[in-house]
C-alpha cells in the first residue's frame with residue numbers, strides 16, 4: 261500500500277454490533293495514534309448492517325475492509341470479493357476462517373491481499389501474531405488452552421458455589437458473558453473453530469473445523485466438580501492441538517487439571533493459551549478472551565499491521581494427516597448398589613481392558629454407593645471399551661460419567 265502521510269485511509273466496516281460499534285468508536289479515539297504509527301489517518305468509508313449501506317459501494321470507496329458481521333454467508337462472499345479486489349481484510353470471525361480457511365487463504369495469496377484475524381482467537385490476547393510471526397519458523401509441538409470465556413466462567417462459578425449448570429448459565433446470560441443462544445459456546449464448537457485456526461498456523465497445515473473432535477460442558481454435574489476438588493482437580497474446557505508421530509491431533513474436551521498445571525488458576529471469563537516447542541520452551545499468555553472493546557482493540561491492531569506493510573501469508577507447508585486416536589487419563593463417576601464384590605467387578609473389567617486405576621473415593625448413599633475413580637493414562641479406546649462393559653452391569657444405578665484428566669506435568 262502507498263503511504264502518503266496526508267491522505268486518510270478509507271476503511272469499509274461490515275457490521276456495527278457489539279464489536280463493530282466499539283471498533284468505530286476506537287477508530288475515532290485512537291485515530292491520531294494510528295496516524296503516528298503508520299502515517300495514515302483512518303476514516304470510515306461506509307458501514308454495512310442489515311438496514312444500512314450497500315456492499316459494492318462500500319468496497320469501491322474503501323482501501324481496507326474490516327469484517328465484524330459474523331456468520332459464514334454472505335460474509336464469505338463479501339470477504340472473498342474484497343480480497344479479489346486487492347483490499348486487505350481484518351476479521352474477528354472464527355467460524356468463517358475455520359470453515360472456509362483453505363479458500364480464503366488461497367484467494368488472499370493469489371490476490372496478494374493481507375488477511376488478518378488476530379481477534380478471531382482469544383480476542384485481545386496476541387496469540388495469532390505470536391504463532392504466525394514470532395514462532396513462524398519455530399517447531400511447535402503443541403498449542404493448548406482455554407479459548408472460550410463463557411464456559412470457563414460457568415465452570416469457575418459451578419466450582420466456587422456448587423451451583424448446577426443451568427443456573428450458572430442463566431446467570432452468565434444475565435451478566436452478558438453468554439449469548440442469548442449459547443449453543444456454540446457450551447457444546448465446544450466455538451473453541452473447536454479457534455483450535456482449528458491455531459492448529460493451521462502452528463503446524464502450517466490445512467485444518468478445518470470438520471477435522472476437530474469436540475465435546476462441550478452441558479452434561480457436567482456439580483458433584484463431579486465437588487468430588488474432583490477432593491482429589492485436587494479443577495475442571496476446564498480445554499482445546500489441544502498437537503503434533504504426533506503419525507500426524508496432528510486437534511481436540512476440545514472438558515477435563516480435570518491437577519493444581520500445578522499452568523492453566524489451573526485461569527478463572528472466570530479469562531482465556532489462556534500455551535505454546536510448547538523444543539526451541540520455544542513453554543509460553544503462556546492470558547487475558548480477556550471476549551468483549552466488544554477488547555475484540556475491537558485487537559482488530560485495530562490488525563489495521564495498524566496492514567497499514568505498516570507486509571504480513572506473513574499463510575501457505576500450508578505440510579499435509580499431515582489428522583489423528584483421532586488419543587491417550588488420556590480419565591475420571592469415572594459410578595453410582596452403584598452398595599454390596600460386596602462391586603468394586604472388585606469394576607476393577608476386573610478395567611484391568612481386562614488394560615486400564616489401571618490411580619485413585620478411588622467411595623461414599624455410601626443409602627442402599628447405593630458412589631465410586632469416583634481416576635485412571636492412569638492409556639488409550640482412550642481401551643477406557644471406552646471398559647465403560648461400555650460397566651454401564652449395563654446390574655449393580656450400576658445411573659449412567660456412568662467420564663471426564664478426562666490432565667496430569668500437571670504434561671497435556
Ligand SMILES: NC(=O)c1ccc[n+]([C@@H]2O[C@H](COP(=O)([O-])OP(=O)(O)OC[C@H]3O[C@@H](n4cnc5c(N)ncnc54)[C@H](OP(=O)(O)O)[C@@H]3O)[C@@H](O)[C@H]2O)c1
Nearest residue numbers: 275276277278279309310311328329330352353550551555
Ligand atoms: N462479541 C465478542 O465479544 C466477540 C469476541 C471475539 C470475536 N467476535 C466476533 O466478532 C464478530 C461480530 O460479533 P458481534 O458480537 O459484534 O456481533 P453482533 O453484535 O451480532 O453484530 C453483527 C453486526 O453485523 C450486521 N450483520 C449481520 N448479518 C448481516 C448481513 N447479512 N448483512 C449486513 N449486516 C449484517 C448486524 O447488522 P444489524 O445491526 O442490522 O443487525 C450487526 O451490525 C463475529 O464474527 C464474532 O464471532 C465477537
